[in-house]
Amino acid sequence: MLFRKFSILLLFSLSVFSFSGNDCFISNFDVAVTHKSFPFGLLTKNISIKKKKCNLKVSFNRYKYLNSSWEVDICRDPVHIKETTRTTDVIRKINECTNVKNSFCKEYLTIKKIIEDNGLIFAKGNKSNLDSAHGKVYCSYLLLNRYLDKNLVFNSGRDYDFISKQISTDGHESDFSIDENSGTADF
Numbered sequence: 001m002l003f004r005k006f007s008i009l010l011l012f013s014l015s016v017f018s019f020s021g022n023d024c025f026i027s028n029f030d031v032a033v034t035h036k037s038f039p040f041g042l043l044t045k046n047i048s049i050k051k052k053k054c055n056l057k058v059s060f061n062r063y064k065y066l067n068s069s070w071e072v073d074i075c076r077d078p079v080h081i082k083e084t085t086r087t088t089d090v091i092r093k094i095n096e097c098t099n100v101k102n103s104f105c106k107e108y109l110t111i112k113k114i115i116e117d118n119g120l121i122f123a124k125g126n127k128s129n130l131d132s133a134h135g136k137v138y139c140s141y142l143l144l145n146r147y148l149d150k151n152l153v154f155n156s157g158r159d160y161d162f163i164s165k166q167i168s169t170d171g172h173e174s175d176f177s178i179d180e181n182s183g184t185a186d187f
């Protein structure tokens with residue numbers, strides 16, 4: 001009986017404090033995450049993400065002088081990345097990213113790794129709360145992965161609640177559920 005109450009409470013708390021895919025898509029925000037880095041925490045790494053409507057701008061500053069910047073319009077076809085570090089270079093997606101040797105896949109994997117290693121790990125707050133830094137970084141991560149990896153070109157007025165579902169390694173969407181009998185979560 002105690003497990004059932006805990007399961008219901010956990011399920012309620014997960015649904016109340018999580019944002020929907022639609023909330024993520026229509027939100028506008030600026031978020032910055034800074035953390036100490038090599039050597040001995042003397043230098044810092046900064047990632048900032050600005051989302052305004054369909055445009056996401058990811059800027060990464062490592063060790064003060066090494067700056068990188070990318071712009072992605074998730075509502076524009078063909079799928080592409082604007083790398084804007086020095087000049088604006090447009091990198092179009094030609095093939096799926098099974099082969100990392102092409103320039104699009106290298107840029108996509110670079111952006112993904114930077115967001116994972118410097119944003120998702122160090123952002124404060126709860127990833128299910130779109131008002132927290134972690135929630136904003138996670139929202140950006142979801143949108144970029146759906147656009148750059150899964151070729152989803154977003155369009156206003158459509159339902160995007162499915163983007164908050166987990167994408168498994170085999171490419172199928174899955175959502176977590178809680179087993180009422182054991183009180184354990186299944187992802």
